[in-house]
Amino acid sequence: xxxxxxxxxxxxxxxxxxxxxxxxxxxxxxxxxxxxxxxxxxxxxxxxxxxxxxxxxxxxxxxxxxxxxxxxxxxxxxxxxxxxxxxxxxxxxxxxxxxxxxxxxxxxxxxxxxxxxxxxxxxxxxxxxxxxxxxxxxxxxxxxxxxxxxxxxxxxxxxxxxxxxxxxxxxxxxxxxxxxxxxxxxxxxxxxxxxxxxxxxxxxxxxxxxxxxxxxxxxxxxxxxxxxxxxxxxxxxxxxxxxxxxxxxxxxxxxxxxxxxxxxxxxxxxxxxxxxxxxxxxxxxxxxxxxxxxxxxxxxx
Amino acid sequence: xxxxxxxxxxxxxxxxxxxxxxxxxxxxxxxxxxxxxxxxxxxxxxxxxxxxxxxxxxxxxxxxxxxxxxxxxxxxxxxxxxxxxxxxxxxxxxxxxxxxxxxxxxxxxxxxxxxxxxxxxxxxxxxxxxxxxxxxxxxxxxxxxxxxxxxxxxxxxxxxxxxxxxxxxxxxxxxxxxxxxxxxxxxxxxxxxxxxxxxxxxxxxxxxxxxxxxxxxxxxxxxxxxxxxxxxxxxxxxxxxxxxxxxxxxxxxxxxxxxxxxxxxxxxxxxxxxxxxxxxxxxxxxxxxxxxx
Numbered sequence: 001x002x003x004x005x006x007x008x009x010x011x012x013x014x015x016x017x018x019x020x021x022x023x024x025x026x027x028x029x030x031x032x033x034x035x036x037x038x039x040x041x042x043x044x045x046x047x048x049x050x051x052x053x054x055x056x057x058x059x060x061x062x063x064x065x066x067x068x069x070x071x072x073x074x075x076x077x078x079x080x081x082x083x084x085x086x087x088x089x090x091x092x093x094x095x096x097x098x099x100x101x102x103x104x105x106x107x108x109x110x111x112x113x114x115x116x117x118x119x120x121x122x123x124x125x126x127x128x129x130x131x132x133x134x135x136x137x138x139x140x141x142x143x144x145x146x147x148x149x150x151x152x153x154x155x156x157x158x159x160x161x162x163x164x165x166x167x168x169x170x171x172x173x174x175x176x177x178x179x180x181x182x183x184x185x186x187x188x189x190x191x192x193x194x195x196x197x198x199x200x201x202x203x204x205x206x207x208x209x210x211x212x213x214x215x216x217x218x219x220x221x222x223x224x225x226x227x228x229x230x231x232x233x234x235x236x237x238x239x240x241x242x243x244x245x246x247x248x249x250x251x252x253x254x255x256x257x258x259x260x261x262x263x264x265x266x267x268x269x270x271x272x273x274x275x276x277x278x279x280x281x282x283x284x285x286x287x288x289x290x291x292x293x294x295x296x297x298x299x300x301x
Numbered sequence: 302x303x304x305x306x307x308x309x310x311x312x313x314x315x316x317x318x319x320x321x322x323x324x325x326x327x328x329x330x331x332x333x334x335x336x337x338x339x340x341x342x343x344x345x346x347x348x349x350x351x352x353x354x355x356x357x358x359x360x361x362x363x364x365x366x367x368x369x370x371x372x373x374x375x376x377x378x379x380x381x382x383x384x385x386x387x388x389x390x391x392x393x394x395x396x397x398x399x400x401x402x403x404x405x406x407x408x409x410x411x412x413x414x415x416x417x418x419x420x421x422x423x424x425x426x427x428x429x430x431x432x433x434x435x436x437x438x439x440x441x442x443x444x445x446x447x448x449x450x451x452x453x454x455x456x457x458x459x460x461x462x463x464x465x466x467x468x469x470x471x472x473x474x475x476x477x478x479x480x481x482x483x484x485x486x487x488x489x490x491x492x493x494x495x496x497x498x499x500x501x502x503x504x505x506x507x508x509x510x511x512x513x514x515x516x517x518x519x520x521x522x523x524x525x526x527x528x529x530x531x532x533x534x535x536x537x538x539x540x541x542x543x544x545x546x547x548x549x550x551x552x553x554x555x556x557x558x559x560x561x562x563x564x565x566x567x568x569x570x571x572x573x574x575x576x577x578x579x580x581x582x583x584x585x586x587x588x589x590x591x592x593x594x
Contacts, residue, residue, distance in 0.1 A: 028423045035416035038408070039434050042474045046449025047441050053448060100348055105334060106341035113345075119579035120352075126479065127536030127575050130550050131568035132355075134557065138565055139358035146358070175355065178348075189334065197333025207332060215334055236442030239538035243554055252444040259448065259543065275445040286440045 051279055053272030069273045075254060079277070081166045082235055082250040089173035090231035096174070097181020097230075098223060101189045104182070109190065121179035128176050129239030136163050136172045136244070166249040172240055177230050184229055188222035188296060218299050225292035232285040236278065251278055356572075363566045375562035387560060391567065394552025397465035401548065402534045404469030406527050409480045412473075414523065417481070418515055421488050422497055435481035438474055446474070447543040454544055465546040472540060476533040480526040483582075487522025521585050528578040535571055 057063050069075050100117075107113050124132065140146050142161045162168035192215065200210040238252040248257055251274055258271040336344075366372040378384050413435070420427045438446070450471050454463075461467050493515055500510045516523070538550035549571070557564040 028419065031419045032416060032424070032427075035412045038412050038470070038473075042450075042453070042470045043434065043437060043446075043477075046446050046453050046471075046474075047437075048449065049452050050441075050445050050447075050449035053452075096348065099344055102334075102336055103341040103344035103348075106336045106338055107345075115580060115583040119576055119583045122579045123532070123572060123575045124352075127532045128572070129536050130538045130554055131536070131572055134553070134561075134565050134568045135355035135359050137561070138362035139355040144358060145361055175352070178352075192334045194333055201332030205332075210332060210334070232440075236444065238442070238444040239542075239550070242538070242542070243557075252442070255444050255448065256543070259451070271448045275448045278442055278445050279440075282440050282442060 050272060050275045053269045054276045055272075056269060058269065066269050066273050069270050070277065074248075075251075075270075075274070078249055078251055078254050082252075085166055085169055085173065085250060086231045086234040088167075088170045089177045089234045090227050092170070093174055093177030093181050093230045093234075094185075094223065094227040097178045097226075098185055098189075100178065100182050101186045104186065105189055117182065121182045123179075125176050125180035125183055125233075129237075130243045132172065132175055133240045133243035136175070140171070164244055166245070169241055169244065169250075172244065173234050173237070176237075176240070177234060180230055180233055181226055184226045185222065188219060188226075191299065192218065221292045221295035225289050225296055228285050228289045228292065232282055232289070235281060235285070356569075359565050359569050363562055363569065365562070375560075375566060378560075379563060379566065388556070388563065390547060391549075391552045391556050391563065394547045394549045395567075397547055398535055398549035400466050401469050401472060401537075402531045404466055405473045405476055405534050406530050408469060408473035409476065409526055409530050410523070413477065413480060414484065414519075414526075417484055417488065418493070418511070418519075421493055422515075432481070432485070435477045437477075439478050443475055443539045444543075446471075447540055450540060450544065463546075465541075465548060468541060468544065468546055468548070471544075472534055472537050475537065475540065476530045479529040479533055483525035483529065484519065484522040487519050487525075491518045493518065524585065525582040528582050532575040532578055535575060 054066050055062055055064065057066075104114065104117060128135075136144070138144055140161055140163055144161065147161050163172055196214050196218075197210055200214055205213065236252070238256070241250060241253055242256065245253060248254055255271045255274050255278075258274065363375055364371045364373065366374065379388065416431065420431050454467070454471075457467060457470075496514050496518065497510050500514045501507075505514070535549060537548065538554070541548040541551045542554070549567075553564050553567060
């Protein structure tokens with residue numbers, strides 16, 4: 001708050017020729033208070049509590065013994081599960097998403113197709129959650145369309161659906177990872193200047209030369225940046241997995257289990273410990289994303 | 302932690318590149334990044350079909366009868382008073398979610414919007430701080446924040462009770478990055494400082510300036526922020542599930558066990574509603590102002 005308050009008046013309009021200045025310079029910072037209070041109460045405090053709770057026993061004494069949870073084979077296995085799922089869905093999502101962006105480049109940027117793809121991508125990438133899980137239950141769930149057809153075709157009634165396992169989640173996650181790639185990578189592709197293509201053509205280069213010498217190198221930072229964002233998105237998503245899997249296997253589900261089950265002595269506040277672990281992973285990812293994003297912006301304008 | 306520059310909504314897509322004349326005419330361009338028309342169409346049809354498949358499966362599933370064959374019975378059941386108790390939880394959840402939409406949109410309009418305008422007009426140095434705060438919920442996963450929300454809400458429920466509407470404060474935080482972006486993009490595109498100074502120099506007071514100059518110029522950003530916030534609230538599951546409140550999404554998960562057909566019907570409706578909301582934003586966004594650049 002002091003940091004906010006000490007800055008007051010910084011951008012105040014220098015001239016006050018208005019007939020009735022309702023506010024004297026220096027009182028405007030009051031307007032910053034409501035949002036600041038809200039952000040502190042519902043973003044600052046919860047974030048700090050989430051990170052700090054791993055350092056305390058349930059009785060409230062400071063401890064670092066909770067972090068022995070990171071030696072727990074289940075927690076380690078689930079970390080590997082989380083990272084594997086995130087990596088697989090990020091790599092596949094980035095490649096397929098980039099392909100969609102490339103195809104969209106040939107379409108009118110103000111056209112209806114573009115608006116539809118943008119809106120649909122936005123819905124699937126950001127607001128699907130549980131509903132996407134249902135969509136996949138209806139498609140490849142145990143009673144799903146494709147599984148039922150496959151059973152009829154092959155007569156194999158023992159055929160079971162893959163989507164209720166962690167590796168199978170990759171397929172479901174792609175359904176929001178590809179749209180996220182479309183949303184985040186499209187601006188980078190659109191920023192490729194036609195003049196560069198013309199320059200390559202003037203110098204006698206083929207389209208393949210253009211991609212190898214110009215397109216890929218320029219897009220690489222943006223592409224890998226978006227891939228990291230997809231990784232982070234998969235790593236932190238909870239709802240879709242929770243609706244499909246009941247027995248854990250990734251870190252977000254471990255937090256759920258830790259919060260809803262009885263605490264075991266020596267494993268107190270395990271949710272806080274995993275939460276801290278997730279934050280560390282996210283900060284590393286987002287820092288890498290920031291670096292790549294700055295590199296990508298170099299060719300921006 | 303760095304500020305995230307990800308484009309989060311259709312609105313934020315940068316200015317479109319100059320369309321190639323050749324590509325427009327449908328001939329394959331001989332240079333540059335643009336694909337030929339057939340390549341585009343083939344890629345889009347294949348991937349589009351794969352993306353439509355789960356949606357189509359939902360539609361087919363919703364007409365499937367328990368006895369085999371197809372029926373519209375599941376749609377009629379929703380309005381069947383005899384089955385009302387089965388869907389009671391779902392309707393309570395929908396009601397709660399609609400109330401949460403109102404509260405969360407109010408938080409965006411009453412808390413976020415004024416502070417964004419104030420920072421733009423008088424404290425431009427704080428712009429980076431505000432952006433960092435608003436984008437922070439992307440870096441801190443919701444499932445992590447929830448660990449902190451639980452103690453906060455155990456205090457809050459003593460003050461305000463444990464009704465579902467109190468979740469609005471937490472969901473407002475989750476909606477911050479999505480709501481911030483379109484308003485910020487809009488603010489960057491309109492020179493509010495000059496507009497305000499012009500109005501002030503003509504003798505307008507601050508309130509008329511805000512109400513008649515600033516807000517109308519930010520109409521599109523504000524509308525997009527509200528729609529996206531509604532979509533966030535309707536899709537929110539994590540917070541409600543951990544804090545044990547009944548919302549649309551938690552009710553869907555519950556009813557999925559007893560009546561998967563109705564869960565799928567309402568999922569479809571919600572996805573379509575969100576799609577339409579974002580389609581409206583998208584069309585608003587593509588009608589670009591003729592001014593500047």
